[in-house]
Amino acid sequence: MAALDATHSGLAAASGADPQAFVRRSEGLCELDLMVRGATCAGCIARIEGGLREDDRVQQARLNLSTGRLALAWRGDPAMAADYVGKLGRLGYPATPYEPESEADPNREEEKRLLRAMAVAGFAMMNVMLLSISVWSGGLEMSETMQALMHRISALIVLPAAAFAGQPFFRSAVRALRVGHVNMDVPISLAVLLACGLSVWETFIGHGQTYYDAAVMLLFFLLIGRFLDMRLRARAGEAARGLAAMQAATANLLDADGHIRAIPARDVKAGDRLVLAAGDRVPVDARILEGEGALDGSLVTGETAPVTAKPGLDVWSGMLNLDGKLVLEARADRDNSLLAEITRLVEAGEQARSRYVRLADRAARLYVPVVHGLAALTVIGWLLIGGEVRPAIINAIAVLIITCPCALGLAVPAVQVVASGRLYREGVLVKSGDALERLAGADTIVFDKTGTLTEGRPRLVDADGLPAGALEAAARLARTSRHPLSRAIADAAGMGEAAADVREIPGGGLEARVEGQRVRFGAARWLGVDAASDPHTESWLVIGDEAPVRFCFEDRLREDAADVIAALKARDCRIHLLSGDRTGPVEAVAAALGIDGWQAEMQPQDKIARLEDLKAAGGTIAMVGDGINDAPALAAAHVSISLASAAEVSQAAADFVLQGDRLAASVVALDVSRGAKRRVLENFGLAAAYNAIAVPMAVAGLVTPLIAAIAMSASSILVTLNALRLARGGR
Missing domain, CATH: 1.20.1300 (3 helical TM bundles of succinate and fumarate reductases)
Structure with missing residues (x-):
C-alpha cells in the first residue's frame, strides 16, 4: 500500500484546527473524532471506511451517517492525524476535528x-x-x-x-x-x-x-426526497447530538495564585482545580473540594431528585449545578469523561455493522456496475427493436433514476439509528448496532442476583429484636469498615462513637477491645458458630465470653423485578438465576419471583459453564448482570445487559447499559430490538418489491423520467418512515 502523504485537505487547512491536538490516547491506540462532509449514502460509508483501512495501522474507522462523525483509531504517532485528514480530502470528503460545542447540527x-x-x-x-x-x-x-x-x-x-x-x-x-x-x-x-x-x-x-x-420536475422531486431523507436521519440522530450539546464548552480554571480564568473545556487536564458557579454544567469528571449545594444528576442516575453536593463527592461531566459555588478537582480530561463516553456509546449503537447492514452494503456496492450495464442494455435493446435513438435514451434515463438503491442503503441504518435513539430516551445505551439484532433473537434470559434482581445494599432485619446494647456494640466496630454489612449496621445504629484500633480480618470480620473486653463481629465460620439455614444473610457479634448474637440482613428485591420477570415470561422467554450467594438467599429470591431454574454458590467459571450448557440445549442467551464481577459471563453470552452505576458505565462489558436503578428498561430493550428486526425485514421487502416492479417497467418503456424520480424518492421516504415507527412508545 502506498504510504499516506502529509497533504492536508483544503477545508482542514482553512479551519485552522490542528487535528493532532484532538487526538486521545487509550490502551496504546490514538483515537480521533472527525466531522466528515459530503457523505450521503452507504457507498460513501464503504469508500471512507475502506480507504482508511487500507493503512494497516488503522484499527477502527467507523462513520455515523446521521451525525457525520467519524470515529478513527490507529496504532502509531498522533501526528498521523493530519495524514488521515488529508487522505479523506483526497477521497473527496473534507474533514475537520469534531467539536461538539460548534457542531449542533452538522447538516x-x-x-x-x-x-x-x-x-x-x-x-x-x-x-x-x-x-x-x-x-x-x-x-x-x-x-x-x-x-x-x-x-x-x-x-x-x-x-x-x-x-x-x-x-x-x-x-x-x-x-x-x-x-x-x-x-x-x-x-x-x-x-x-x-x-x-x-x-x-x-x-x-x-x-x-x-x-x-x-x-426540472425530476430535480424538484429528487431534492424533496434528499431533503426529507436528511431531515428524517437528522431527527433519528438527535440523541447523540443532544448529548454532545450537554458538554460544557468552557471551564473556569482556578490558578495556583487564586485567579480564575475561562479556558476551553477540551483543555482541562486531570488535577486541574475548577470553579463551578450556579447554573454551570460540570465540564469533566471531577471531585468536589469545597462548597455545598445541589446538583441535577438525572443524566447519570436517571433519577430526578437532586444530588447533595459536598466535599469528597465524585461528580460527572454533564451534571448541572443548581445552586452554590463549588471548587472541583478534575479527575479526567473532557474526552475521557463520562458524558463523552456515553455519547460514543450512543453513536456506536447508531453506526455499528450488523449482518443485515453488511448484506445491504454488498447489494449497494453492486449498484453502479449493474445499473449502468442495465441502462446500456436498454439503449441497445430499444435501438434493435425500433431503431430510434430518442426513445432508447429516454428509457435509459428512466432506468438510471428508478434503480437508485437509496431505499436499500437506508433499510438497516435508519432502523438502527431510530432504535438507538428510542432506547437512549428510555435509559438504555446501545454499544453496537448488531446487539439489537442479537437481542431480538434471545429466548433465554439469565439473571445475576446481587445488584441485579436485588438492590445490592443489605439492610438489617428486626433491629428491635436484638439484645439491649448489641446494636451499638456492633456499630462501634462497623463504623470503621466499608464492608456492605458493616455499612448496614452503621446505617441502622446512626451516628455514634467508633472503637479504636479495630482490626479487619479478610474473610472473617472485625475485632477490637472495647472497655477491656474483646469484641468480635463477623462471619459464623470465623467465630466458630453454627450458621442458620434460613434465606437471610447473617453476621454474628461475640462480646467476651457472652453468647453470640445473630444479626440478620436482607438484600431487597428491586421494586420492578417481579414485573420484569412476568413481562419476559409473557414474551416467551425462559428465565434462569445464577448467583454466587448462598443457597438460602438465592432460593428465596427465585421463589419470590417465580424463577424455576436457579443455581447458587457459583464461581464465574461455573456461570460460564452453565451458559454453555444452555447454549448446547438450543437456547439463545441474554445475560443480565452488574457489568463487573459478571464480566466473564456477560462476554460469554450471545448478548448481554448490564445495570451500571456512573463509575462503571465506561467499564461495562455488556452490549446494553441500563441507566438508573430500574430493570424495566431491559424489557423495553427486548421489545425495541424485536421491533427493529421486524422493521428491517419489512424494509428489505419494500426495497425488493420496489425494484422488482419498477425496473422491468422502466426497461419496457412504461415509466417516464418524471415518474421514475417520484418513485425513487417515494421508496426512500417510505423506508425511513417505516423505521421511524420505532420511535413511538408502546410494545
Missing part, C-alpha cells in the same frame, strides 16, 4: 442549500409547465414557429435553473469521479444532463419533442 447548512435548490427547481417547474401545457393544448392550432419559441423560452428557464438546483448532485458526482469512484449521484446527474441535452437537441435540431419539464 444544517446542507439543508439550507437543498431548500434553496428546491425553491429554484420548483419556480422553474411551475413556469415551464405553463409553457408545456400551452404547447400540448395548442396542438395543430399552434404554429411550428410559436412552438419553437415556447421551447426556447423553456430552455432559457430550465437550463440555468437545472445548473443551480442540480448542484447537490453534480458536486457529489464530480467529487467521486475526480478520485476515480462512482456514487449514487453519478447516474442521477447523468440522467438530468441527458434529459436536458436531449431537449436542447430537439429544440434546435430535432423534431421539437422536448423534456424540459421532466428534467
Whole structure:
C-alpha cells in the first residue's frame, strides 16, 4: 500500500484546527473524532471506511451517517492525524476535528442549500409547465414557429435553473469521479444532463419533442426526497447530538495564585482545580473540594431528585449545578469523561455493522456496475427493436433514476439509528448496532442476583429484636469498615462513637477491645458458630465470653423485578438465576419471583459453564448482570445487559447499559430490538418489491423520467418512515 502523504485537505487547512491536538490516547491506540462532509449514502460509508483501512495501522474507522462523525483509531504517532485528514480530502470528503460545542447540527447548512435548490427547481417547474401545457393544448392550432419559441423560452428557464438546483448532485458526482469512484449521484446527474441535452437537441435540431419539464420536475422531486431523507436521519440522530450539546464548552480554571480564568473545556487536564458557579454544567469528571449545594444528576442516575453536593463527592461531566459555588478537582480530561463516553456509546449503537447492514452494503456496492450495464442494455435493446435513438435514451434515463438503491442503503441504518435513539430516551445505551439484532433473537434470559434482581445494599432485619446494647456494640466496630454489612449496621445504629484500633480480618470480620473486653463481629465460620439455614444473610457479634448474637440482613428485591420477570415470561422467554450467594438467599429470591431454574454458590467459571450448557440445549442467551464481577459471563453470552452505576458505565462489558436503578428498561430493550428486526425485514421487502416492479417497467418503456424520480424518492421516504415507527412508545 502506498504510504499516506502529509497533504492536508483544503477545508482542514482553512479551519485552522490542528487535528493532532484532538487526538486521545487509550490502551496504546490514538483515537480521533472527525466531522466528515459530503457523505450521503452507504457507498460513501464503504469508500471512507475502506480507504482508511487500507493503512494497516488503522484499527477502527467507523462513520455515523446521521451525525457525520467519524470515529478513527490507529496504532502509531498522533501526528498521523493530519495524514488521515488529508487522505479523506483526497477521497473527496473534507474533514475537520469534531467539536461538539460548534457542531449542533452538522447538516444544517446542507439543508439550507437543498431548500434553496428546491425553491429554484420548483419556480422553474411551475413556469415551464405553463409553457408545456400551452404547447400540448395548442396542438395543430399552434404554429411550428410559436412552438419553437415556447421551447426556447423553456430552455432559457430550465437550463440555468437545472445548473443551480442540480448542484447537490453534480458536486457529489464530480467529487467521486475526480478520485476515480462512482456514487449514487453519478447516474442521477447523468440522467438530468441527458434529459436536458436531449431537449436542447430537439429544440434546435430535432423534431421539437422536448423534456424540459421532466428534467426540472425530476430535480424538484429528487431534492424533496434528499431533503426529507436528511431531515428524517437528522431527527433519528438527535440523541447523540443532544448529548454532545450537554458538554460544557468552557471551564473556569482556578490558578495556583487564586485567579480564575475561562479556558476551553477540551483543555482541562486531570488535577486541574475548577470553579463551578450556579447554573454551570460540570465540564469533566471531577471531585468536589469545597462548597455545598445541589446538583441535577438525572443524566447519570436517571433519577430526578437532586444530588447533595459536598466535599469528597465524585461528580460527572454533564451534571448541572443548581445552586452554590463549588471548587472541583478534575479527575479526567473532557474526552475521557463520562458524558463523552456515553455519547460514543450512543453513536456506536447508531453506526455499528450488523449482518443485515453488511448484506445491504454488498447489494449497494453492486449498484453502479449493474445499473449502468442495465441502462446500456436498454439503449441497445430499444435501438434493435425500433431503431430510434430518442426513445432508447429516454428509457435509459428512466432506468438510471428508478434503480437508485437509496431505499436499500437506508433499510438497516435508519432502523438502527431510530432504535438507538428510542432506547437512549428510555435509559438504555446501545454499544453496537448488531446487539439489537442479537437481542431480538434471545429466548433465554439469565439473571445475576446481587445488584441485579436485588438492590445490592443489605439492610438489617428486626433491629428491635436484638439484645439491649448489641446494636451499638456492633456499630462501634462497623463504623470503621466499608464492608456492605458493616455499612448496614452503621446505617441502622446512626451516628455514634467508633472503637479504636479495630482490626479487619479478610474473610472473617472485625475485632477490637472495647472497655477491656474483646469484641468480635463477623462471619459464623470465623467465630466458630453454627450458621442458620434460613434465606437471610447473617453476621454474628461475640462480646467476651457472652453468647453470640445473630444479626440478620436482607438484600431487597428491586421494586420492578417481579414485573420484569412476568413481562419476559409473557414474551416467551425462559428465565434462569445464577448467583454466587448462598443457597438460602438465592432460593428465596427465585421463589419470590417465580424463577424455576436457579443455581447458587457459583464461581464465574461455573456461570460460564452453565451458559454453555444452555447454549448446547438450543437456547439463545441474554445475560443480565452488574457489568463487573459478571464480566466473564456477560462476554460469554450471545448478548448481554448490564445495570451500571456512573463509575462503571465506561467499564461495562455488556452490549446494553441500563441507566438508573430500574430493570424495566431491559424489557423495553427486548421489545425495541424485536421491533427493529421486524422493521428491517419489512424494509428489505419494500426495497425488493420496489425494484422488482419498477425496473422491468422502466426497461419496457412504461415509466417516464418524471415518474421514475417520484418513485425513487417515494421508496426512500417510505423506508425511513417505516423505521421511524420505532420511535413511538408502546410494545
